[in-house]
Structures are given as C-alpha cells and as structure tokens.
Amino acid sequence: QILILDFGSQFTQLIARRVRELNIYCEIHPFNKIPEITPDIKGVILSGSPYSVRDEGSPRVDMSLFRGKVPLLGVCYGAQLLAHTLGGEVKASKHREYGRAMLTHHSHSALLDTVSPITQVWMSHGDTIVSVPESFKIIGETDSVKVAAFHIEGEQTYGIQFHPEVTHSVEGKNILKNFVVDICGCAQDWTAASFVESTIADLKARLGNDKVVMALSGGVDSTVAASLVHHAIGKNLYCIFVDNGLLRKDEYESVLHSYLDMGLNIKGVDAKAHFYGVLAGLTDPEAKRKAIGKAFIDIFDQEAHLIEDVKWLGQGTIYPDVIESVSVKGPSATIKSHHNVGGLPDYMKLKIVEPLNTLFKDEVRAVGRTLELPEAILKRHPFPGPGLAIRILGDITAEKVAILQDVDAIFINGLKTRGLYDQVWQAGAMLLPIQSVGVMGDERTYERVVALRAVTSVDGMTADWAHLPYDFLADVSNEIINRVKGVNRVVYDISSKPPATIEWE
Ligand code: XMP
DSSP states (O other): OEEEEEOSOTTHHHHHHHHHHTTOOEEEEETTSOOOOOTTOOEEEEOOOSSOTTSTTOOOOOGGGTBTTBOEEEETHHHHHHHHHTTOEEEEEEEEEEEEEEEEOOSOOTTTTTSOSEEEEEEEEEEEEEEOOTTEEEEEBOSSOSOSEEEETTTTEEEESSOTTSTTSTTHHHHHHIIIIIITOOOSOOOHHHHHHHHHHHHHHHHTTOEEEEEEOSSHHHHHHHHHHHHHHGGGEEEEEEEOSOSOTTHHHHHHHHHHHTTOOEEEEEOHHHHHHHHTTOOSHHHHHHHHHHHHHHHHHHHHHTSTTEEEEEOOOOHHHHHHHTOTTOSOSSGGGGOSSOOOOGGGOOEEEOTTTTOOHHHHHHHHHHTTOOHHHHTOOOOOTTGGGGTBOSOOOHHHHHHHHHHHHHHHHHHHHTTOGGGSSEEEEEEEEEEEEEEETTEEEEEEEEEEEEEEESSSSSEEEOOOOHHHHHHHHHHHHHHSTTEEEEEEOOOOBTTSOSOOO
C-alpha cells in the first residue's frame, strides 16, 4: 500500500482517490500521527498544505522515518518541505500562482518519462522553490516556476510543485501511476472483488460465533456493510429497520422487501406513533433533530436488548467520516457530525465493527455491485437520517408527512421516468409553513406552498442547483397541484450551497 501524509490540503483526499483508481490501496494519515513504516508500505506521498514552510509553526515531519527507505513523492507543500529541509530555499512567489500552467520536461526521469514533453498542470501555491541543493536534479519547469519537478539523485525521492491529483493536470494520473506502479512497484490488484473476499475472511475471523446488531436505513452504506457482515456470519447478524414515519412514500415496505430478498435476518419496527408523539408541537429544527435522535436510540436500544448476548454493533461508517474525525484540522462541523447512529448508551458496551471504514462512496457502490445488491439501493440519492422532518418547516404532523410524501413521490418518479434521477446528486421537496392564494375552477383557494430542490454535488459539502428542463418542472408542478390536495403552489429552489444548504430544516 501507499501511505499519504496529510498536511491539511483540501486536495489530499483526491490523491487517495487517484491512487485507488489505479487499483492500489492507500491510506491517509495526519503528518503528526505517522504509522510505523511496515514492509507492506511501498511508498510515501507528502500532501499539499495551506501553510507555508517559512512559517514558524508550520507542519514538519521527521523525514528519516521513511526517506531513503521507501520511494517518496512530495506534492506542492510536500515538495517545498523537502527542498526547505534539505538546504534549498523557498520564498513567497512574487504573485500567487493559481490555475493552469504548461510543464516542460526534457531530462530523463522515471516520474515524467511517459508524459508528453509539454503538458498542462494545475498550480495552487503562494510559495515557490527558488534554489535547491546540488543533489536535486530539476526535471520539469514552467514559465514562472523554475523548480516545478525534481528528483533527488541517488534515491527514489521526487517533488512536484503542481497538483497531479486534480483533473486539470491533464496527465496527472499518469504521473501518479509512474510513481506508485513503476517507482514504488505496487501491484494493481486492489479491486472491489479482492476487497470483498478479504473483508469477508477478516470478518469471519474477527466475529467468530459472536452476534452483531445493526440498524439499517435503506441507504447504500448501511446496506453494503450489512451485506458483507451477513456473508461472513449469516443469521448471527441481527438487522433492525425502524419506520420512524419520516421516510419517503412506500419506502419502508419496499426497502424491507429488498432486505428480505437479500436474505438478511431483518426485523422491521413500526415506530411511527412513537416518533410523531415525541415530535408533537416541536418547531425548532435543532429540537426536532434531538427528539428524533433520542427516539431512535430508545427504540434501537429496546430492540437490541431483545437479542440475547449480542457483542458487536455494526455500522456503515465510510472513509471520509474517518478521515474527517482524525484530520489535521480536527473534526469539522460538517454534514458528518450528525450522521448515523452515534451516541449509544454506555451500558450497551458493544464493540464496533465498521467494514467500510476504508472506502470512499463510489468504492462502496462498486463493492455493492460485486455483492450483486439491487441497483435501486446502490443508486439511491442520499437521504437525511431525520428524514422528512427536516423538510417540513415547523411542527410535524402525520397529515403534513402524507402531503409531503405525495409531492416528493411525484417529483422523484418524474425524475426517474425522464432519465434525470441519476444526473442529480439529490432531490426532494420541502413543505413550507405558509399558505398562498390560488384559484381553482371558480374558487379561490388558500393552501400550502411546496418547494422542489434538486442539486448537483460531489460530496454534499458544496452543491449547485440542478438546471432541470423547464418543461419537466412545468409537468411536475402541474401534476403536484392537480393531484395533491392541499397544495396550490410549487416553487423551485435556485440557491447554491454555500451560501444556502441543501435541506431547508
Ligand atoms: P445540508 O442541508 O447541510 O445537507 O446542506 C448536506 C447533506 O447532508 C444530508 N443531511 C443529513 N444526513 N443525517 C444524515 O444522514 C442528518 O441528520 C442529515 N442532515 C442533512 C442532506 O440530506 C444532504 O445530503
């Protein structure tokens, strides 16, 4: 595997993504928590950073831990750190360098040999390397950056000022491939199928005859995680699927059905009344979230106690959640903080098993395909844990949920029928706490307003509103107003995130 040391760059995860796309396993670790360099680590990549090596408190590492022992590639800050530490000089650039640049290279080097002589790369740096020690051979330059790529002679150490991990560096992936495959000698054999095989074997060994309990949500992560554990221990995996009364229309029944088809030992729990009860009269979004979280834990706890002698809690945690919780910048207050089960009562004292905690989302989908899980689950849009409660502004009632479910179903089915569902990252509808005047036939109406929201995004952290065709929006709007009693106006949300969020709460 490849070890990526993170100095806090926004692109570090992308380096990992590119390496994984080459079918090579890699892990990101913060620069200040370097794991032991075991023989299975075939190379180290130093990431970029928002810091300057010239700053007093900027991140440093003890290079002797790995330099000269395994091949080493410094990217941006990583390259500057190599130059700075080994006696070169790094200065503030006269002007900050962002964006496209043309890299030219002529001298022979394993890193760039298969790359076109002039190739577009992407720069993002405020510092630049102005001089390097004698052992550094400059292997690439751009118009404004003399030391754009270097090789330290006599060792397998390289540095590049540009970011090969972003797609604007046209041959970036090729450069990374040269490093991880040719220079580090990694075999490209890490695939979804090999992951499934080794993970099931590991789970078998780890769990033995122990019982595991898991809450499923109908989402990709929990479903794929459960399937892996199920392959390893069969009926000893006890799955619980709670109907909180805040799911999409008919979702509870259809998801439960898929789980039964998959052969899971699943128990559906109808807790609608309990959730509506604790939500009654609550209007503040945070209060609603807290009530839902607590209600979920109460129900789950009650159900888990019915299983005798359960030792483990299974969870669908994925790699970005893990990276975030140990990141250089510390856990950030982002979408992940309110994710999933979390905060189980102490006395349950269950050990945690998280079979997907090394995978990115699209890798989870690939694993799901290898396990032959239904496409309907693998391609499902993200759906928030608190469900429709954060799409109904104001207090929650069963009647409002029913209205929103009907609106949402028309929108989502419309997207699917028109082949638009897979083109947007997430879509849904919001029930607003206002009424507006309308006219139907000869009658004046005073009814509810719904907002449709569809976004494009990569990870939900930032998003743009989806530019859906006008005629599609017109059809959906018509159908909603004609078919859903109590709604007389439909609006489409054209805000991006930031400054807006995806959910209205
Ligand atoms: P916002 O509204 O913060 O949402 O832009 C970003 C993404 O996170 C989802 N979301 C949640 N997911 N539990 C979840 O599992 C939650 O409590 C939660 N709240 C928001 C939201 O649907 C969007 O995909």
